[in-house]
Amino acid sequence: MKQSYSPHKLNKFILLLCCSILFINCKQDQKSEKIEAATTLKDAYKNHFLMGTAVNDGQITGKDSLGVQLIKEQFNTITPENSMKWMFMEPQQGEFNFEMADRYIDFSEKNNLVFIGHNLVWHSQLAPWVAEIDSKEELHNSLKNHVQTIASRYKGKIHGWDVVNEALNEDGTLRNSVFLEKLGPEYLTNAFKWAQEADPNVELYYNDYNMTQPAKRAGAIKLVKNLKEQGAKVDGIGMQGHWSLEGPSLQEIEESIIAYSELGVKVMITELDITALPNPWDLEGAEVSQNFEGSEFMNPYTEQLPDSVSNKLAKRYQDIFALFKKHQDKISRVTFWGVNDGQTWLNNWPIDNRTNYPLLFDRQFKTKEAYHSVMQVAKDSTF
Ligand code: 9MR
Numbered sequence: 001m002k003q004s005y006s007p008h009k010l011n012k013f014i015l016l017l018c019c020s021i022l023f024i025n026c027k028q029d030q031k032s033e034k035i036e037a038a039t040t041l042k043d044a045y046k047n048h049f050l051m052g053t054a055v056n057d058g059q060i061t062g063k064d065s066l067g068v069q070l071i072k073e074q075f076n077t078i079t080p081e082n083s084m085k086w087m088f089m090e091p092q093q094g095e096f097n098f099e100m101a102d103r104y105i106d107f108s109e110k111n112n113l114v115f116i117g118h119n120l121v122w123h124s125q126l127a128p129w130v131a132e133i134d135s136k137e138e139l140h141n142s143l144k145n146h147v148q149t150i151a152s153r154y155k156g157k158i159h160g161w162d163v164v165n166e167a168l169n170e171d172g173t174l175r176n177s178v179f180l181e182k183l184g185p186e187y188l189t190n191a192f193k194w195a196q197e198a199d200p201n202v203e204l205y206y207n208d209y210n211m212t213q214p215a216k217r218a219g220a221i222k223l224v225k226n227l228k229e230q231g232a233k234v235d236g237i238g239m240q241g242h243w244s245l246e247g248p249s250l251q252e253i254e255e256s257i258i259a260y261s262e263l264g265v266k267v268m269i270t271e272l273d274i275t276a277l278p279n280p281w282d283l284e285g286a287e288v289s290q291n292f293e294g295s296e297f298m299n300p301y302t303e304q305l306p307d308s309v310s311n312k313l314a315k316r317y318q319d320i321f322a323l324f325k326k327h328q329d330k331i332s333r334v335t336f337w338g339v340n341d342g343q344t345w346l347n348n349w350p351i352d353n354r355t356n357y358p359l360l361f362d363r364q365f366k367t368k369e370a371y372h373s374v375m376q377v378a379k380d381s382t383f
Pocket of ligand 1 (some may be wrong): 101271
């Protein structure tokens with residue numbers, strides 16, 4: 001039978017159509033309002049990756065109340081900047097000091113922050129007694145005890161551990177630490193296995209700097225493959241982002257994210273900060289033993305960062321976050337190394353007492369131009 005359209009039916013159809021269009025528009029408005037309304041880093045990036053910061057004792061004890069306020073508002077994951085390193089956790093052989101570490105964990109629980117343990121095994125900030133051990137067996141047992149005691153104490157409270165930190169040289173070979181020298185490369189597999197035994201569900205990471213440089217990247221890939229072949233569980237790779245305005249290139253960063261993710265592990269950008277000061281030696285990374293004489297020329301922005309450099313920093317952050325957003329399926333977390341410019345380790349490395357500007361919040365805890373460019377990337381669908 002031929003269908004006829006009565007004016008009544010047509011009106012009803014038009015009415016329905018208008019309602020649907022209104023409904024869709026209204027939904028879209030709500031959506032964009034929601035995106036617009038994201039006023040913090042953690043909200044802006046909540047569908048992409050965790051947003052974190054390193055925290056220090058002043059924040060955990062509440063002395064730095066403005067810092068605490070920013071941590072709670074802006075971030076959903078924290079990493080202790082120093083207090084869980086070997087020299088603080090086990091200052092004397094077999095004598096552990098859990099007081100501060102416990103407070104860090106309490107702080108994260110109270111404020112619903114994902115906690116990243118940093119770190120179990122590192123050649124630096126090591127208690128002096130470790131280097132004095134002569135016997136291989138004693139060092140093996142001490143390392144095992146250190147890893148297991150700490151990992152089991154915080155079992156279920158820590159989301160992921162930087163199990164091994166900075167075990168590679170720049171050419172990708174294994175760094176000649178006290179552990180490598182006396183225990184051989186097995187110390188690496190053992191550390192991961194001991195951590196897993198102590199806390200089977202915690203994520204386990206390898207964390208290092210200059211992970212974008214081809215030789216070191218190849219070394220890290222080889223290391224993680226070896227660890228896995230030897231039966232260790234490795235859940236993620238931490239690429240420390242101690243970067244500068246010039247380097248590493250976006251291409252190097254991107255190639256590295258892809259290469260690490262192809263190992264079947266999560267990629268994390270850890271320790272992110274971008275130095276804004278002159279770096280005539282082209283130093284990259286975070287080799288803390290590097291230290292140089294200061295001069296006025298090397299510390300040019302003692303009062304404030306000039307607009308031209310602030311713009312460069314904001315653009316660099318924008319480019320880098322656009323890349324992170326592009327690879328959000330591979331990246332599980334981005335953690336800044338400190339809350340504000342007044343607190344960054346980069347005021348003292350590689351030259352003491354400089355005024356650096358590597359983070360998103362200034363010395364008055366105010367958002368910087370770089371903060372707004374990072375937020376813009378999250379909001380803007382063209383990135
Ligand atoms: O930020 C940390 C700084 O306060 C310490 O003095 C320094 C000592 O080695 O360690 C800094 O953090 C390092 C991190 O633990 C591992 N990667 C390099 C970081 C910057 O040196």
